[in-house]
Amino acid sequence: MRRSKWFVLGTSLVAFALVAAACGGNDNNSSAGGSSNSNCTWTIGTMGALSGDYATIGVPIEQGVEVAVKQANDAGDVPCKLTIDKQDSQGDPNQAAPLARQLVQDQNLVAIIGPYFSGETLATGKIFSSAGVPFITPSATNATIQDQGFSTFFRAVANDNVQGPTAAAYIEKVLKPQTVTVIDDQSDYGKSLAETVAGKLKSAGITVQGPLVIDPTETDYSAVVSQVKNTNPDVVYYGGYSAQAGPLDLQLSQAGVKGQFFSDDGTKDSAFGDLAKTAAEGALVTCPCADPTKLPAASDFVAAVKAQFNRNPGTFAADAFDATNLVIAALKQENSGDDVTAIRGDIVSNLKGLNAAQGITKTYTFDDNGEAQIDPLKDIWIYKWSDAAKDFVSLGPASQVIGG
Amino acid sequence: MHCNAGLIGPTFVTGLILGFLYALIALGYTMVYGVLKLINFAHDSIFMLGGVAVFYTFGSFITISHPFAGVALIFVLIAVLLTGGAASAVGATLLERLAYRPLRRRNAARLSFLISAIGASFFLTYMAQQQFLVGPAKRSTASFITNTKALTLFGANVSNVGVLLVVTAVICLFVLDRIINQTNTGRSIRALSEDVVAARLMGVNVDRVIVTTFIIGGFFGGIAGALYGMFFGFVVWNMGFILGIKAFTAAVLGGIGNIRGAMLGGVLLGLIENMSVVCIGSQWKNVIAFAVLVLVLIVRPTGILGEGVGGN
Numbered sequence: 001m002r003r004s005k006w007f008v009l010g011t012s013l014v015a016f017a018l019v020a021a022a023c024g025g026n027d028n029n030s031s032a033g034g035s036s037n038s039n040c041t042w043t044i045g046t047m048g049a050l051s052g053d054y055a056t057i058g059v060p061i062e063q064g065v066e067v068a069v070k071q072a073n074d075a076g077d078v079p080c081k082l083t084i085d086k087q088d089s090q091g092d093p094n095q096a097a098p099l100a101r102q103l104v105q106d107q108n109l110v111a112i113i114g115p116y117f118s119g120e121t122l123a124t125g126k127i128f129s130s131a132g133v134p135f136i137t138p139s140a141t142n143a144t145i146q147d148q149g150f151s152t153f154f155r156a157v158a159n160d161n162v163q164g165p166t167a168a169a170y171i172e173k174v175l176k177p178q179t180v181t182v183i184d185d186q187s188d189y190g191k192s193l194a195e196t197v198a199g200k201l202k203s204a205g206i207t208v209q210g211p212l213v214i215d216p217t218e219t220d221y222s223a224v225v226s227q228v229k230n231t232n233p234d235v236v237y238y239g240g241y242s243a244q245a246g247p248l249d250l251q252l253s254q255a256g257v258k259g260q261f262f263s264d265d266g267t268k269d270s271a272f273g274d275l276a277k278t279a280a281e282g283a284l285v286t287c288p289c290a291d292p293t294k295l296p297a298a299s300d301f302v303a304a305v306k307a308q309f310n311r312n313p314g315t316f317a318a319d320a321f322d323a324t325n326l327v328i329a330a331l332k333q334e335n336s337g338d339d340v341t342a343i344r345g346d347i348v349s350n351l352k353g354l355n356a357a358q359g360i361t362k363t364y365t366f367d368d369n370g371e372a373q374i375d376p377l378k379d380i381w382i383y384k385w386s387d388a389a390k391d392f393v394s395l396g397p398a399s400q401v402i403g404g
Numbered sequence: 405m406h407c408n409a410g411l412i413g414p415t416f417v418t419g420l421i422l423g424f425l426y427a428l429i430a431l432g433y434t435m436v437y438g439v440l441k442l443i444n445f446a447h448d449s450i451f452m453l454g455g456v457a458v459f460y461t462f463g464s465f466i467t468i469s470h471p472f473a474g475v476a477l478i479f480v481l482i483a484v485l486l487t488g489g490a491a492s493a494v495g496a497t498l499l500e501r502l503a504y505r506p507l508r509r510r511n512a513a514r515l516s517f518l519i520s521a522i523g524a525s526f527f528l529t530y531m532a533q534q535q536f537l538v539g540p541a542k543r544s545t546a547s548f549i550t551n552t553k554a555l556t557l558f559g560a561n562v563s564n565v566g567v568l569l570v571v572t573a574v575i576c577l578f579v580l581d582r583i584i585n586q587t588n589t590g591r592s593i594r595a596l597s598e599d600v601v602a603a604r605l606m607g608v609n610v611d612r613v614i615v616t617t618f619i620i621g622g623f624f625g626g627i628a629g630a631l632y633g634m635f636f637g638f639v640v641w642n643m644g645f646i647l648g649i650k651a652f653t654a655a656v657l658g659g660i661g662n663i664r665g666a667m668l669g670g671v672l673l674g675l676i677e678n679m680s681v682v683c684i685g686s687q688w689k690n691v692i693a694f695a696v697l698v699l700v701l702i703v704r705p706t707g708i709l710g711e712g713v714g715g716n
Contacts, residue, residue, distance in 0.1 A: 219646075222421070227681055230414065247542070251636075256553065275544055
């Protein structure tokens, strides 16, 4: 009896130890090449998924930061040499918080590009803002972050309040459906998008079924799929992430639902195609991320990413490049001997004072909450899944695709 | 709330398919309970093992990139189902050896078994979540079968894999029923479930029968895992979590320890869940399903068919 209890306890402890060991984040300090400007260094921190499930989303963003820092170091016009301190949170808020505490201890840390996801941004915002470290996310789109009172928070992309209406406008004006079914995963992100889209479509006079909901922890959506099949809508809009959007699209298609599948930037991930299999082709998503290969202003950036990483820039890479360059521009006004705390404060006030600063994807003006001013048509892009490319390919910014 | 009569047919069909999946998994819970009076909470990860074994064997080890057809497909399908079943049977045997038998040798309290079961379930599930195994994401399974529409029934499209799932489940349930009721092994299992001491005195090798029970339950769980991978097109480390609870519920609904009850409970639960959307939204399906469970247990505390292996 006594021994068996210890046996069970021991088994559980081993299990926990294994889980804990495998979940630890790794921090790689990498100097981003180029010539040293002087003996001093300034650190730009990054935080996001560099390994694990969401690495396919995090790594391209990281590459945008690396290109910007390398270019600055090569040009040599920043008073101190820049290094990047990469923190790999695996996109998990629980891992992000301790990494953030560790990051703000760095005496050379001037700013952070990231965190990349909404959950980890909400989990670490207080740590960064109470340390006075400016943090600019190039990719976290949740529309509650700006209301948390994070004094040093900036966002270089559109939040979800902008994406929903643009998706609805595209559906209304381009797909011209009679009936639309809206589904969401009951997450903060998916639900708010789905409700916005449903509301906008209803007021445009389109028959809307839903929002219906799926349980993201389950994998059989047949109950919802039967409902959709019964309505036989022209468009199915899904608010949520690729891990559920893929299987949902597949199950809809197998049930014989012919409507156009339409989703959001949470679905804009190659995992969608893996899971949706034969149903993936032609699926549409909106994303507050420009496609740099289609932007004339970004051609140098695209070439730089190709040279350094041998690939095209991924989702949000160009936005991360822009965010990093905004920080670098502010750093150019500092002196090498300046106190780091003062530099952090200067960057915050510099960013707040920007007026239509030119980046490669858009111009940047931040409001009091740190939110970049967004043009809901120009800055939201439409992408379509292509089996041939095994990825989403851009159709263009909403302004072009919708046509006014 | 308004009811949509047009949904009755399609939700009946899709619920039925889901129900047979529940039933296959429920067998593992019900058999072990029948013999050991133990709820084998690790059965959900045994189910996962089957799906994952197929994912690795036919996705990584033998890379299959194109769908099969005709006779070749039948052989491949049999190989797939046997692989899943065998992997889970081995897993279940090890589970019995490592997590339950040491406790039984020491006459541990029933609660210790339960904790051991939960511990084993967490261990296996979170091991699978590690990056070097399945990892934290859904993993797309190899497409050795083209998932196409096989027939339309009551307005619902049924895919060929859906048909395969139902046919396999019915065969499994039939075979198991015969094993339990008409073979010596089956007689030993039934004897053990009625009275362990008497069975031992009558010369039944208790340990061997218990292992056999785990092997049979694991085997069918593994087949369910293989079918899951084909039906949904992916496997994932926590695929057993929710399905395990549902299957356990199905076993209780039909009468735990009762094999025909597990069949009936699984199919009923699938039907109740899916048909709940006829009048109410799908967000209510678990509320309705579990309310029905409680109602059934109030009227018949031992489940619809009552306890007892062999369906009598």
